Amino acid sequence: MGNIAADPSHPRYQSLLLRHRLEQAEKQGMLAGSAMIAHGRGEAFDYLLGEQTINSARVATNHALAALRGAKRPVLSLNGNVAALAGRETLLLAEMLQCPVEINIFYRTPQRMKALLEHLGKIKLDEGIDVTILGAAPNARIPGLEGPRAKCTKEGILESDVIFVPLEDGDRCEALVAMGKTVIVVDLNPLSRSAKMASITIVDELTRVMENMLAMMSSPIEDLASNSYDNEAVLDEALHHVATKFTQTSNEA
Amino acid sequence: MGNIAADPSHPRYQSLLLRHRLEQAEKQGMLAGSAMIAHGRGEAFDYLLGEQTINSARVATNHALAALRGAKRPVLSLNGNVAALAGRETLLLAEMLQCPVEINIFYRTPQRMKALLEHLGKIKLDEGIDVTILGAAPNARIPGLEGPRAKCTKEGILESDVIFVPLEDGDRCEALVAMGKTVIVVDLNPLSRSAKMASITIVDELTRVMENMLAMMSSPIEDLASNSYDNEAVLDEALHHVATKFTQTSNEA
Numbered sequence: 206m207g208n209i210a211a212d213p214s215h216p217r218y219q220s221l222l223l224r225h226r227l228e229q230a231e232k233q234g235m236l237a238g239s240a241m242i243a244h245g246r247g248e249a250f251d252y253l254l255g256e257q258t259i260n261s262a263r264v265a266t267n268h269a270l271a272a273l274r275g276a277k278r279p280v281l282s283l284n285g286n287v288a289a290l291a292g293r294e295t296l297l298l299a300e301m302l303q304c305p306v307e308i309n310i311f312y313r314t315p316q317r318m319k320a321l322l323e324h325l326g327k328i329k330l331d332e333g334i335d336v337t338i339l340g341a342a343p344n345a346r347i348p349g350l351e352g353p354r355a356k357c358t359k360e361g362i363l364e365s366d367v368i369f370v371p372l373e374d375g376d377r378c379e380a381l382v383a384m385g386k387t388v389i390v391v392d393l394n395p396l397s398r399s400a401k402m403a404s405i406t407i408v409d410e411l412t413r414v415m416e417n418m419l420a421m422m423s424s425p426i427e428d429l430a431s432n433s434y435d436n437e438a439v440l441d442e443a444l445h446h447v448a449t450k451f452t453q454t455s456n457e458a
Numbered sequence: 459m460g461n462i463a464a465d466p467s468h469p470r471y472q473s474l475l476l477r478h479r480l481e482q483a484e485k486q487g488m489l490a491g492s493a494m495i496a497h498g499r500g501e502a503f504d505y506l507l508g509e510q511t512i513n514s515a516r517v518a519t520n521h522a523l524a525a526l527r528g529a530k531r532p533v534l535s536l537n538g539n540v541a542a543l544a545g546r547e548t549l550l551l552a553e554m555l556q557c558p559v560e561i562n563i564f565y566r567t568p569q570r571m572k573a574l575l576e577h578l579g580k581i582k583l584d585e586g587i588d589v590t591i592l593g594a595a596p597n598a599r600i601p602g603l604e605g606p607r608a609k610c611t612k613e614g615i616l617e618s619d620v621i622f623v624p625l626e627d628g629d630r631c632e633a634l635v636a637m638g639k640t641v642i643v644v645d646l647n648p649l650s651r652s653a654k655m656a657s658i659t660i661v662d663e664l665t666r667v668m669e670n671m672l673a674m675m676s677s678p679i680e681d682l683a684s685n686s687y688d689n690e691a692v693l694d695e696a697l698h699h700v701a702t703k704f705t706q707t708s709n710e711a
Contacts, residue, residue, distance in 0.1 A: 224495060242477060245498020246505075249647070394502070396704075444704045451649075451701035 219256075220248065223290055223412065230289030234320040237312040240286050243372070250393035251410045253447045258417060261442035262409035266417050268434045269369065269389040269405045271427040276367035276387070279304040280339075284311065287371050287411065288321050293328050294415035299336045301422050307361035308340030311374055313353040349380040371411050378402045395443040406436055408443040472509075473501065476543055476665065483542030487573040490565040493539050496625070503646035504663045506700045511670060514695035515662035519670050521687045522622065522642040522658045524680040529620035529640070532557040533592075537564065540624050540664065541574050546581050547668035552589045554675050560614035561593030564627055566606040602633040624664050631655045648696040659689055661696040 212218060227244055230236050258266075273279045281299050283292065283306055299306045308321050318341060325338050343356035345363040354377065357363055368381060371391035375398030381388045382402055390403040391414050400406045407414050465471065480497055483489050511519075526532045534552050536545065536559055552559045561574050571594060578591050596609035598616040607630065610616055621634060624644035628651030634641045635655055643656040644667050653659045660667050 224492070228491065238481065239477070241494035242498035242501060245495035245500075246502040247498075248495060249499040249502035252499075252647075394505075448701045448704035451697045451704070 219412075226289050227286070230285065230324070233324060234316055235289055235324055236285040237310070237317070239312075240289075244286060247372075247393045247410070250447075253450055254393065254408070254410075254443070255446075255450070256410070258409050258413050259443065259446050261439040261446075262407055262414075263417065264434075265405055265407045265436070265439045266409065266414055267421060267427065268429070269407060270418050270421050271429050272367050272387050272389065272405065273302055273304075273369060274426045275429055276304075276365075278365045279367045280361045280365040280369070281306045282309045282362060282368060282370040282373075283307070283321070283325070284309060284372060285317065285321065288324055291371075291412050291415045292325055293332065294412070294419060296325065296328055296332070296334045296336050298415065298418055298422070300334050301419075305337040305339050305361050307358060308338065309357060309362060309370070311354050311377070313356065347377065347380050347384070349383055350377060355380075371414070373399050373403075375399045375402065395440045395447070400440060404436065405434070406440055408440065472665075479542050480539070483538065483577070486577060487569055488542055488577055489538040490563070490570070493542075497539060500625075500646045500663070503700075506703055507646065507661070507663075507696070508699075508703070509663070511662050511666050512696065512699050514692040514699075515660055515667075516670065517687075518658055518660045518689070518692045519662065519667055520674060520680065521682070522660060523671050523674050524682050525620050525640050525642065525658065526555055526557075526622060527679045528682055529557075529618075531618045532620045533614045533618040533622070534559045535562045535615060535621060535623040535626075536560070536574070536578070537562060537625060538570065538574065541577055544624075544665050544668045545578055546585065547665070547672060549578065549581055549585070549587045549589050551668065551671055551675070553587050554672075558590040558592050558614050560611060561591065562610060562615060562623070564607050564630070566609065600630065600633050600637070602636055603630065608633075624667070626652050626656075628652045628655065648693045648700070653693060657689065658687070659693060661693065 227241060279302055281295055281304065283295055287295060295306060308318065310317060322338065322341055328334065329336065339358045339361035343358055345357050345359040346355040347357055362368060365386060367387040369389045370378065370381065373390050378388060378390055378399040379402045382404065387404045389405045390399045391407045391409065391411050392400040393408060393410060394400060395408045400408065480494060532555055534548050534557065536548055540548060548559060561571065563570060575591065575594055581587065582589065592611045592614035596611055598610050598612040599608040600610055615621060618639060620640040622642045623631065623634065626643050631641060631643055631652040632655045635657065640657045642658045643652045644660045644662065644664050645653045646661060646663060647653060648661045653661065
């Protein structure tokens, strides 16, 4: 796989590159035991989307970025898979937005936190990115959650008004929405609880989303007041897109 | 997860149990690097099926078993994931069919072969199952394939007339079909190349398939001549089933 991943003209290059990043992250102890299986589920849904940013995902991404740019206290949350797949792009976006990132993992162990802090710290240093990385010393809790997964920081997630939490678990998404925040998720499954609960759901693959957001940062900030956004319609378009793939193929057979 | 996996009343018991088997197999060196991601893709498609054996899958399973029971030289092929998830059930079925099993892995290394042979050997011993396990010493090649993935045994895969190859790669499925064999695959993705290429495609989760086959072994052998089987219709029903899930949910929203 090392050879294939080094050849960008290979048709599976992007997919193999993402796998390679996860394998490296696993060796570094950044990932939970379920990380690879979760990634595989994502691969299946991305395959159904045609491995492309569909129109409704672009609309949602645009709206999400406008919400982050217009926020008083935005924060970008990273878990293990996000740090592995798009740690660099998340830090770059945070620097542009002048907001902190917060490491916020569902299965929290000191070893994983240390590995994630080291990984992001190295990217910051290598790329000369000036961003505050929160999460090492949680001093608050997300109401409605139990155990270590509730831990967060006061100056980051707790007091944020707009939070970007890609690849988030349904329970945590629900708890963040219940706090009155604008919650932006990236989830390839339009039927998932996170997708249904979030304020803004981007049904797209994370590295494409980050690339789109970084590109969109060069446009002027959009006025959200003049922009009616309907998350149900966004999910609906994703569902129809996938359903059409199945029925078209079925009719061709 | 140890605790949850021990409680069959947990709603995710079956799913967690399968993950647990894969984690154990990974520790034993039985799996390829992509095994967990492949399992995740399967989980996503099974979620879309509703984690149930749909009617067309039952029809295909029944027909597949009839083909195996009526075969002159049937063989059951196992890769790492199959051995991990349903090694015991595959050996039990082979014993009932009085046919050999063959370990046949895409990413072949001596270490993986050894781990797989040990795993299956232990099951044979523990359960007192009398089955020939082929694959340790390949003495033939599947025409049309290159490299280690072409290796097989003359007395097993090469000379078989009906072959059961769950979770098979598209290239290998195609090569086996080109040899004129009746090729039975288990694949949760009805759009995959294996699903489309195979003689009989069971769109269902492997452990459910094995359970169904073992149960069906107590019925009399079906007469295939009187049973018109249409694999395209079977795939079509699976596609419609999934598409309906998307459109129904979409309409409810």
